[in-house]
Amino acid sequence: MLATRLFAGSRLAFQPLSTRAFSSSPTNANLKLAYDFYEAEKPDAKKDPIVFIHGLFGSRKNNRSMSKVFARDLNRPVYAIDLRNHGESPHDPRHDYTALAEDVEGFLQEHKIERPALIGHSMGAKTVMAVALRGKVKISSLIPVDNAPVDAALKSDFGKYIQAMRKIEDANIQKQSEADAILAEFEPNIGVRQFLLTNLARGKDGIQRFRIPVKYLASALDNMADFPFKDPEEARWEGPTLFVRGTKSHYVADETLPIVGRFFPTFKVADVDSGHWVISEKPQEFRDAVVDFLQDAE
Structure with missing residues (x-):
């Protein structure tokens, strides 16, 4: 169940939208990331695009249905990407959050994606948080899904x-x-x-x-359990932030919320009655949380 103190529900319907698959060119030393592009039904230059990032052992294909829903319901273009060592993106022995964030920054710069809303699950959540805290690119909103800006052992x-x-x-x-x-x-x-x-x-x-x-x-x-930022006094992102967490998961426990607030002082929390795999376990609740949050941020 979605935390009703934050959001109201609505029915979720998956309908086909046009999709284009691409590879991006590297910027600086960043890897060339594979991605799918989902066009908005009625493109509006005033609406910020969405960049959607999977978790460990996943790929952009895991987010295909939800990307179509966001493109339709929010009327925003959606880029679903494969991080390095996943999906159809290149392999590299270095795999840590700084490298992952650099790849995403290069992807945004190469495609001239300005002020995107970044959504990431698990490994993707720490990646988008790292992008925000590094401050190398401008983003409009941040939605980490079931992970926190702390060093914490993986299950x-x-x-x-x-x-x-x-x-x-x-x-x-x-x-x-x-x-x-x-x-x-x-x-x-x-x-x-x-x-x-x-x-x-x-x-x-x-x-x-x-x-x-x-x-x-x-x-x-071990790198995936780590987080590259340790001191909120040295790095902070004050833009709109929504942490979506599974209430049956331990990755965003209540005791982590004070440190979340120090890194991301305007954050909100949406609780979903699920385990770690929030998006696949409760797609309707996840959709409602993200759509309501991004609509309010427009």
Whole structure:
């Protein structure tokens, strides 16, 4: 359930909109990020675009349906991007929030995207917070989803997922059902397994392999628990900010809210009755929170 103290509900309907897939050119040393572009039905230059960023082991495809909804309901263009080492974006052994933020900044500069609303889930949440606090580009609104600007250990599940992926790759399997059987030893939730298995692709030899560089991401798990900013006195972003958190998740616990407020003094919180996978678990509530917040910010 969405926190009614902040928002009112409405029905969610997914309808097709025109979508274009692109790759961006790198700016400076930033990587070339793959992305999809969702056009607003009635383009309005006065409305800020949205840049939508996935979480660890995800991709822009995870946000396809919601990107269409935002383009339609908010009448804003939406860019859904793949961060480095995810989806169709390049692989690089460096994977930390400073590098991820630099990639996003380069993407915005290359495409002349001015004052976007940044939405990011999990790893994407810390990435958009880092972009805001770095102050290298101008943004209009910030929506971190189920993560906080603190150093906090990842759930042990992520380490298990890495183990499962390595076991799948070592098995040289040819059927996704075989990969799912291995993954089921580590993760009972079929929805989470299906999410992870979207990273599998069949090679010319018929073997299923992961698109993501499992070795690089395994080495980066400690970086994903970290946050590059430690002192709110040295970095602060005072623009409109909405933290959407799952009430069954521990990533934005009540005790983190004072530090959230020091980094982002105008922040609001929308509580959704879900676990960490807020967007896929409760799409209607997530949509309502974001649409209401961005409409109020216009």
